[in-house]
Amino acid sequence: MKKFLKILLVVLAVLVIAMFVIGEKYHYEKSIVINAPAEKVYSHLNSMKAFNEWNPWMKLDPQLQSTYSGVSGQIGDQHCWKSDKKDVGNGCQEITALIPNQKQSTKMAFEGQGEATSDIVLTQEGNATKVVWTLDAEKEYPSNLMKPMMDYWMGKSYEEGLQNLKKLSEKP
Numbered sequence: 001m002k003k004f005l006k007i008l009l010v011v012l013a014v015l016v017i018a019m020f021v022i023g024e025k026y027h028y029e030k031s032i033v034i035n036a037p038a039e040k041v042y043s044h045l046n047s048m049k050a051f052n053e054w055n056p057w058m059k060l061d062p063q064l065q066s067t068y069s070g071v072s073g074q075i076g077d078q079h080c081w082k083s084d085k086k087d088v089g090n091g092c093q094e095i096t097a098l099i100p101n102q103k104q105s106t107k108m109a110f111e112g113q114g115e116a117t118s119d120i121v122l123t124q125e126g127n128a129t130k131v132v133w134t135l136d137a138e139k140e141y142p143s144n145l146m147k148p149m150m151d152y153w154m155g156k157s158y159e160e161g162l163q164n165l166k167k168l169s170e171k172p
Helices: 002-022 038-042 048-052 056-060 143-170
Strands: 025-034 065-069 078-082 091-099 103-110 114-125 128-138
Touching: 025 143, 038 114, 038 128, 038 143, 048 065, 048 078, 048 091, 056 143, 128 143
Parallel strands: none
Antiparallel strands: 025 128, 065 078, 078 091, 091 103, 103 114, 114 128
């Protein structure tokens, strides 16, 4: 019994230390090179409607209820969604910055789950465009221990989204 208690105390100590080492800030990023000029790639992310054409989360709920507000393709362009599916939930995403052919920034509010920001940065590389898609959020203790799981989920979604963007952008 003493050995079990010692092991349990060690496991608890490791978890507490891990919470502080991992920290509260969460950052994820993924990139891809697309064989198209930045102008063409940018046309697929300069509005919420264009972004949602390749957004990997849009297909998670075929019954998703979407509303758009603001001026399409300008700062303040917003997409809000409602879903009965727990893994989709409810929320809004709004464009906070647009630099033509270079960058789109958004903020997201997930009902009951917090907020996040995202940037999509384009860099011309010869005849191709490098796309870097990032997400930043705050994760409170102890949910910050989920970072490895978040990296796994985000990796799958970002990979799918970037591949969708590549297919759209490379169409003749």
